[in-house]
Amino acid sequence: MIPVSFKLAWREITSAWSRFLFLFLCIALGVGAIVAVDLFAANVEQVILGDARALLGGDVELSWRRAITDKSRGVLNSLSDRGILVSHVTELAAMATVDIPDNQVPLTETASQLVELKATDSPYPLYGRLVVEPDHPAEQLLASLQSDCRRSPCFGALAQESLLIRLNLTVGSELRIGQANFLITAVLKKEPDRIADGFSLGPRVMISREALEATTLVKTGSRIQERYRLKINNSFSLEPLMDELRGHLSQEGVQVSSFRDAQPRLRRFLDQLNLYLGLIGLTILLVGGIGVACTIQGFITQKIPIIATLKTLGADSSQVIRLYLTQSLFLGGIGSLLGGILGVALHRGLPLFLQGIIPETMPMNPTIVPILRGIALGIIATLAFSLWPLLAIRHVSPALVFRQAIDQSQTMAQFRSRVTRWGTLFKHWWNDRTRVLVSVIIVGGVTGLAMWQAHSLTLGLFFSGACALAVLLLLGGTGVLYSILRHVQFPQRYLLRHAVNNLQRPGNFTTAMTLAIGIGVMLMTTLTTVQRSLLELIGNQIPSNAPSFFFIDIQPDQHPQFVRVLKQRFPDSPYDLVPVVRSRLTAINGQPINPEAHKGQRNGWYFTREYVLTTFRILPKDNILTHGHWWDDTKEHVSDGATNKPSDLPLVSMEEEAAKNLGLTLGSTLTLDIQGISFMATVSSLRQVDWSNFSMNFFMILEPGALDGAPLTYIATTRVPKTSEVPLQQAIVAAMPNVTAINVGDVLENIARIFRQLAMGIQALALLCLMTGAVVMIAAISINRYRRLFDLAILKALGGGRSLLLFSLGMEFGLIGAFAGLVGLGLGCLLSWSILHFFFDLTWTFDPIILIMGLLLTIVLTLMTGFLSTYRLLGFPPLSVLRQE
Amino acid sequence: MQLRAGNQPVKILQDISFEVFPDQVVTIVGPSGSGKSTLLGLLAGLDRPTQGSIRIDQTEITTLTETEMAHFRRKHIGYVFQAFHLIPTLTALENVALPLELQGISTGQSRAKALLQSVGLEHRLHHYPIQLSGGEQQRVALARAFITQPPLLLADEPTGNLDSTTGAMVIDLLWELHQQHGSTLVLVTHDELLAARAQRILTLRDGAIVNETMQPLSSSIPGT
Structure with a gap:
């Protein structure tokens, strides 16, 4: 037999479906975002792991960028003899x-x-x-x-x-x-x-x-x-073979990788992308959770008579809390289920934002695990956010049953007003062990959610810490604004004071609305600002004298021909032509470098990368010498030993960052491998390089003559007007088919296009967060609609016209929007500044237009949301409302 | 008993002391605001006195915690309200079975059915409160109060919201149930006829007992 309490729960839900619409939406939006992101992550995993061998091209790949020695070639040739x-x-x-x-x-x-x-x-x-x-x-x-x-x-x-x-x-x-x-x-x-x-x-x-x-x-x-x-034959085990190959080939710069680490860079990129998108999804879920808390609190307030009756019948608080918790979880479950469906729909739309980043043939079929996980996250969030308002059930006295005349909402209001002051609030909280326990559960729940979503303890802790900080700052910031407003005297502005009081009277949901809107605004501001700065870096900041072409692989004998063609066709175009040779770093101060040991390390790239060497007589423009001295440009390096330098080694000028990461100082010696030949140089100076000028920039510059005899090729840059780009490319390629022309504009355009696509996807999610904020606001407003209806009826009865009522409502919603927007924007600036400063090393620029637009848009959004959820109340005839009350 | 109104304590009941014996029927009468309902609420443990002692069946209920009080109430006390207070989302049958379920007894429905039958509502088992008349609602409430067979039944103006004919019917039923189940009955009422049927009448004025009347047993038998 179905227990009566279950029937009670079920009927209370079914008799008020429409009331829970917003609760469903709040949970569904968050869960939907998370499910969509996770489904995509699962697809990526599927492709990368499922086809790992196909992606790598084999069980093992040996890759290198330059000629290898005969000895190594012998190793490679012996492979096929072993049945590989x-x-x-x-x-x-x-x-x-x-x-x-x-x-x-x-x-x-x-x-x-x-x-x-x-x-x-x-x-x-x-x-x-x-x-x-x-x-x-x-x-x-x-x-x-x-x-x-x-x-x-x-x-x-x-x-x-x-x-x-x-x-x-x-x-x-x-x-x-x-x-x-x-x-x-x-x-x-x-x-x-x-x-x-x-x-x-x-x-x-x-x-x-x-x-x-x-x-x-x-x-x-x-x-x-x-x-x-x-x-490799299945009978062969992979690891010994890889170790053997590494032993033979690593020192020559051959990378040995197995299918287990196929596509490491793409994988890392997609992992990171999924991580950020997932955390935005979690933020949406948390904002939605605020809506859940509001709806449950409104629901419980309305159910006080029934709760009191249940208590007179001998139900204890824990029984009643269990009853309503079951209802909340059931509702949260339905919302999560809807979220799962929404997630699958959003997932279908993802390829729009990821064209060119993911393979066109990538399977975009939904899998069950991310959907189930999303639903679980939704239910946990519901639990965390409904426990707090449900605790108020303990303060419902059964005596309320025979004190019918008392306003039902007063017990809650009394409880709330008793604890509005921070000190008493804390004391109250601390003395109430259950509330302390529930706080721990909520904090633990949110942190757990973050850890689960980020797949990392530290990141989960960091995220929930940042959330807590954002909530405190938002509440603190808006609290200060409200208290300023309260203390300012507006002699003739009764309605403004009414609006301010209304936002602060007991049983209000101002805090919830402020948080929901403020977090959305903060996220939006942060993403817009960061994205704008990065796009500016790619696009707008290209200096006007940046080259339009890089020409690479110009052979030494083509050097005069290249100059001739350029001079003939484009005599006015400035150009740079430098000899280069590729090399690998094999030892620092005589200590050999083991490339395998640096793999995966933060600065590992500096040890394993290929260095393009060149020589300059004078310090290139945009380079600033920070340590040491540039070589005397009048002297030529003499390789026959008649040199005045004590070390006898050619001099190299290092880029500052590279030197720092490699642990180089003035006087350090480098051993480089140039096409199999060992070459040593002494660090004589450190330079600062402006990488953003898109010109030829080098980590290592050697003194003139140092590379004589090395197998040099030339690279050239030149700048021509946009209209001459195609003719120039064609003229060079026609004359020298082996020279590769790289159009700087095209490459940057390509990067910017992908970046814009990604940014659009991320921003779509942020927009979803703002939307969730609006839904939370609608939910919070609709809970108090009867009280608002009564207020409006009194205003009407006192002779207030429609415009006056609109002004009164507009004042209230506008204030929420303005304050939440202002503080949200401020926090967004702070967050974007930190991201740009600490992660991208870029300067944050203040853009008043974006901020003012952001604030205005927030106010418009809150006004629209507020009016949409209250305009019907304006039409009620006041008498019927007042009589009912 | 004190209540606070603003910062001003208001004494609602003072120096009240009385004892009720098993199986007794006691009515409490008095003008509005004399503290009748408050007294009944205190007896049911719905409120707490600021000072004094209330003992039910050897248990000092003023020192019980909220949860202990709830558990005590579900075993020992039945309560009938003036405004019925049925749960609107449950049917008559479910409303009556609910107290048993709160005690963890799952066979409540058959007992509830029998009890509803005995109050003449066998044809209304699956109706919701809103579909029942006032008298029917109060009969459901009576059945709900008796289903746990509480030693003490408290009724707060049980006929206050009913017309006189229906009220009389409900009172007859209350007496019947009292005799069937042997509960001690404490009634608050304005209705002098109803009060007269009790063995003992306490009159309250301004929070104090001003008169106590004992009546011969015979007058409490319905129909005589």
Whole structure:
């Protein structure tokens, strides 16, 4: 048999569904946001873990960026003898050109495009499937085609659709890359070992290894990425093999990774993204929790007669609390369930914001675990937020039953007004052990939620600490504003005083509304400010004299030709041309560096990265010398030993940050590996570099002559007007097909586009938070609507017209909006300043327009929300209302 | 007993001392504001006296905690209100069964059914309070008060909200139940006819007992 108390709970809920609408919404919005984010995180996990071998391209990958020694090559060659299947892939940026037949001129024009070239062999791909259209075997599509092209040598090539669109090509068109010609045999739809192409320099072109050789693009010093993928027999265990390979190859700068750490950077990025989005989702849930607390408190206030009756029948407080807690949890459960559905819907919309960041083929199917987890979070939040108002049940005296004349809300009001002063509040709290216990449960619950969401103890603690601080500051800040307003005399402003008093009278929900709105405003302000600063960094702050192109891989013998072409076609364009050579750091002060030991460390990047070395006679512009001396530019370094320096080593000037992270000081010695040859230098000065000028900047600059004899290539930057960018690129590429032109504007535009997309997604969530704040406000207003109705009826009966009533309501809601907005904006500024200062090392700029707009929008939002939830009250005839009361 | 109105303590009851014996029927009469209902509320443990002692069945109830008082009430005291105070969201049957359920007794429904039958409401079991007349509601309330078979039944103007015919019917029923279950009955009433049926009448004025009348047993038997 169903217990009567259960029926009681059920009927109390079902007789007032509409009252709980806002409670459902409050929980559902928060849970929805969290579920959407978690579903996405689960998809990411699915893709990365499920296809880990396909993403890495094998069980193990060996990758490096420069020529390796014969000894290492021997190690690699021995692999296939041990029954390991090997696939060799080479990646590099290159220029693809096409002839455009021009009917007017007998000559042909050429169009060019930066592409990401990938040369594969026949075992490729070891895992996963290459998707091409038309669907033929890759080997056949990439084969040498001597007869089909107008020029030879000619090979088949696979190209991404974006290349076809940009160069106006179709399958069957011809392209030229380096010294080789290609016939596009199919459209490349999906590479199993590439997760997304949002961060790429250009469209992908896939060719055979034989064809790569024919392009002659791989020369000493070229910027290439070599990858050896290994497919290992199940009987082989992975770790010993990896250790062996690391032992042989690490010192040469070969990275050895297994499928377990596939796509570490993308993974870290997506993990971080999910973490931030998840915490915003949790914030929404907490704001929604305020709405839950309001609704439950309103509900309990209304149920006081029934609670008193139950007590006269012998029910003790804990029985009644259990009864209503069951109801709250049931309601929270329904809200969470709705949130699950909302989450699935939001999840469907996510790809809009993540185009180019996630693979197009990424499965976006909802999985059950994140939905269940979201529902659990929603129910825990309901528990935490309804316990507090439910405790008031203990103060409902059964004697209320026979003191009917007393206003039902008075016991609550009495209790509340007794404790309005902070001191008494604390004493009351401390003396009430149950309340202390419940406080601990609530704080523990919120902290637990944060830890669960962030998957980290410290971050969870930090988040809940920040929440507590934000709540205290919001309440403190608005409290100060209200007390100022109370003490200012407005002689003729009865309605204003009425509004202020109304916001502070017992049983009000001003605190709840202030928190709900204030937190939303704070989040919005923070995100807008941070996003604006970052976008400015990417876009607006590019100096007007920043180069429009980087040209890389200019061979030493092409140096004069490059200058000639540039001078001929664009005589006014300023340019810089410097010799560079790539190197790796192998030892500091004679102590060898073990790259594996630094992997995953905060400054590890400085130890494992590749350093581009160059020489400058004079200190480059935008560089400031902070320690030591620049070399005497009149003297040439003499390598035959006739030198006046005691150390005998060439001098190097280090970038300050790098030096700090590597632990270098003046006089430290560096050992670098340049194409297998060991090279030592002494740190003679430290420089500050302005990286934001988008020019050629270097961590290490050597004194003139130090790199003589090294396999140098040249890189060049130049600045031309926007309209000349395409002709310049085409002129250079036509003359020197191996030179790669990187358009700075395009690259930055690409980054900015992805960033904007992300920012939009994050802001959509923040908007959801603000919306939840508005829902909380509606919920809080609707709880007191009968009292408000009575107030309005009295005002009406006293002769107040509609405009007066509107003014009175507007005053009240406007004040909430203004105060919550003002303090929320202030906290948002504080938070965004901390984020910009501590995380991005950027200066925070005060933008009064954004802040004033933010404040006005908040006031408008609260006014609209307030009027929407009260306008119907204005129409009630006063007499009927007053009689009922 | 003192109550506070603003900062001014108001003495509602003072120097009241009386004893009620098992199975007795006692009525408390007096003008409005004389403290009748307050006295009854104190007896039920719904309120606490500022000073003094109340003992029920050897238990000093003024020192019980709120929870202990609730537990004591559910076993020892039945209460009938002037305004019925049925739970609007529960049917007649469920309202009557509720006190048993609060005690953790799950077989309440059959006992509730029998009791409702004995108050003549077998055809109204599944009606909600709002669908019942005042007299019917008070009969449900009576059944609810008796279902735990409390040794002490308190009734606060049980006919106050009813017309005289219905009121008389309810009173007859109250007497019947009192005799069937053997509960001690303490009634507060304005109704002199009703008061006259008790064995003992306490008259209250300005918070003090000003008169006490004992009556021969025979007059308390209904219909005589």
